Amino acid sequence: MLPFSRLVTIGLALTLAGCGMGTGPALRVKGIAVRASGYVEAVSAPGFVDLPSPNMNDRPEQVRPDCVVWHHTASRASARQTGRYFQNPEAQVSSHYTVDRSGEIVRSVADDRRSWHAGPSAYQGRNNVNDFSIGIEICNLGDNGEAYSAAQVASVAHLTAWLIETHGMGRKRITRHRDIAVPAGRKTDTSDNFPYVEALAQVAGYLDGKIQPIPVPPPTSVDLAPDRGFRTVVVPPGLATWEDLADAMLDSPFRADELRLLNPAWPAPHAGLPVRIPTDYRHFDRLHPGGQLIPLFR
Numbered sequence: 001m002l003p004f005s006r007l008v009t010i011g012l013a014l015t016l017a018g019c020g021m022g023t024g025p026a027l028r029v030k031g032i033a034v035r036a037s038g039y040v041e042a043v044s045a046p047g048f049v050d051l052p053s054p055n056m057n058d059r060p061e062q063v064r065p066d067c068v069v070w071h072h073t074a075s076r077a078s079a080r081q082t083g084r085y086f087q088n089p090e091a092q093v094s095s096h097y098t099v100d101r102s103g104e105i106v107r108s109v110a111d112d113r114r115s116w117h118a119g120p121s122a123y124q125g126r127n128n129v130n131d132f133s134i135g136i137e138i139c140n141l142g143d144n145g146e147a148y149s150a151a152q153v154a155s156v157a158h159l160t161a162w163l164i165e166t167h168g169m170g171r172k173r174i175t176r177h178r179d180i181a182v183p184a185g186r187k188t189d190t191s192d193n194f195p196y197v198e199a200l201a202q203v204a205g206y207l208d209g210k211i212q213p214i215p216v217p218p219p220t221s222v223d224l225a226p227d228r229g230f231r232t233v234v235v236p237p238g239l240a241t242w243e244d245l246a247d248a249m250l251d252s253p254f255r256a257d258e259l260r261l262l263n264p265a266w267p268a269p270h271a272g273l274p275v276r277i278p279t280d281y282r283h284f285d286r287l288h289p290g291g292q293l294i295p296l297f298r
């Protein structure tokens with residue numbers, strides 16, 4: 001016996017034959033909303049804090065978003081602080097969404113625009129993943145030490161399921177930056193301790209209507225203890241410039257100057273060298289005063 005939702009999909013596929021694909025207005029069949037694409041609308045829209053970023057451009061003509069890429073921020077900054085960082089043109093990076101440790105979602109770039117999150121990349125044989133993807137940053141140090149909170153994972157899954165449904169993506173069109181970066185091995189996000197399999201299962205649960213979103217309370221505190229704005233890491237093999245290290249560790253080659261600032265004794269990194277890497281955006285702000293973080297809460 002097919003589940004009811006599948007029957008609805010099949011029924012509508014017949015009813016709507018010739019209507020073409022697209023998200024379009026949702027129809028209602030016995031109280032269940034069904035989009036013209038044939039997707040049963042099971043996922044309610046999550047709430048967003050909008051902090052529009054200028055770091056974006058048009059997608060290529062006729063190209064629509066049809067996959068979701070998960071990242072970690074490699075930072076202790078909140079989603080709102082990350083959104084402020086994306087608002088600085090000097091940052092030269094962005095992502096459509098950033099999910100806070102609390103579960104709060106910040107939106108930086110509209111879905112129909114091309115945000116700058118993936119860099120050189122390929123997904124299932126198709127290059128330039130920024131052209132056809134939606135990027136989701138997940139606030140985490142990316143050190144395999146900081147755990148991802150249950151509220152954060154739930155929020156990532158809810159947002160992803162809603163995007164899949166809204167844009168009529170295949171439900172398996174989810175990937176991680178580490179899986180699409182070119183050359184292979186250039187990126188490590190999301191970190192090994194991100195519960196990837198659990199998050200994928202939750203996306204399916206939302207799409208099947210088996211998980212109902214819970215309201216996300218506004219963030220009220222930063223859980224992480226204060227630090228000096230950097231941590232020490234040992235340079236892995238294959239990274240010969242500060243740009244390489246910034247790309248690998250901070251998810252942006254445009255943050256190399258912060259590494260120079262924090263490691264004045266070394267002209268360049270080499271494998272095995274202990275170096276300081278920033279844990280938030282304060283050093284970026286020192287170098288680019290126009291991008292000062294605005295504390296929106298605390």
Ligand SMILES: [Zn+2]
Pocket residue numbers: 070071072117177187189251
């Ligand atoms: Zn990334």
